[in-house]
Amino acid sequence: MKAVRFHEYGAPDVLRYEDVEQPLPGAGEVRVRVAATSFNSVDGNIRGGFMRGPIPVVLPHTPGIDVAGTVDALGEGVDGVAVGDDAIGFLTMDGDGAAAEYVLAPAEALAPAPRSVPLADVAAVPVVGLTAYQTLFNRGRLTAGQRVLINGAGGTVGGYAVQLAKDAGAHVIATSSPRSREAVASAGDDEIIDHTTTDVTAAVTEPVDIALSLAPVAPAELAALVTLVRPGGVVVNTTVWMPAPATRSAAYGASTCSSAATSTSWWR
Secondary structure (H helix, E strand, O other): OEEEEEOOOOOHHHEEEEEOOOOOOOOOEEEEEEEEOOOOHHHHHHHHOOOOOOOOOOOOEOOOOEEEEEEEEEOOOOOOOOOOOEEEEEOOOOOOOOOEOEEEEEHHHEEEOOOOOOOOHHHHOHHHHHHHHHHHHHHOOOOOOOEEEEEOOOOHHHHHHHHHHHHOOOEEEEEEOHHHHHHHHHOOOOEEEEOOOOOHHHHOOOOEEEEEEOOOOOHHHHHHHHOOEEEEEEEEEOOOOOOOOOOOOOOOOOEEOOOOOEEEEEEO
16 A cells, blocks of 8 residues: 655655555554545654654654544454444554555544545544544533633634534633634634734633633733633643744743643643
């Protein structure tokens, strides 16, 4: 079969399109005939060698942690999945990915593909969708009736976060630029703040229960979000601020979350 792999860390030119042996599923695994994968920032960081500590990979490595495709073969002991099923999944980040004709996946990592979206298109869902879900519910502990501030709602994770929060019965305040305002509004938020013309901390007049920081902001701006959260609330940050060399040499800290995002939480 064909696969895209890199044999050394580096820029995109280290990628090679080459012949590799078709994998065989082991116990608890399925083989997926790949319809599509996606490219996330973490894929670029793994390829560049910047994630060798938290996400060690064996070279040569096939990237692509999102997958959408059709189940092609089952390993021993697999239940609830059948050959011919269309599925999507978030693959193990240190294993070979879906930039290939076929990929192995733990059976529990797959979910039925939605029928209302073309199979290739839905490959863009797992990483960003899981990141939005985990920030809101695993880290933020969102419940119905709470007020949620989503800083960076114009991004893909932010768009999912708005929809998930509204579906859970939350009051959603979203920040966006004029460029993304229409898309943010279509996601169903209750209030929109244009962060290019308005101070977010001044615009939020009532405390929120959860503040999500989904866009890289300077440490001072991130700290300001804490002041908007009521006692007992939480701030969840999924990004790492990368300062210019002339400012600070250390990035603002973050710990690895189980999705592809990095996440740090603060409770008041």
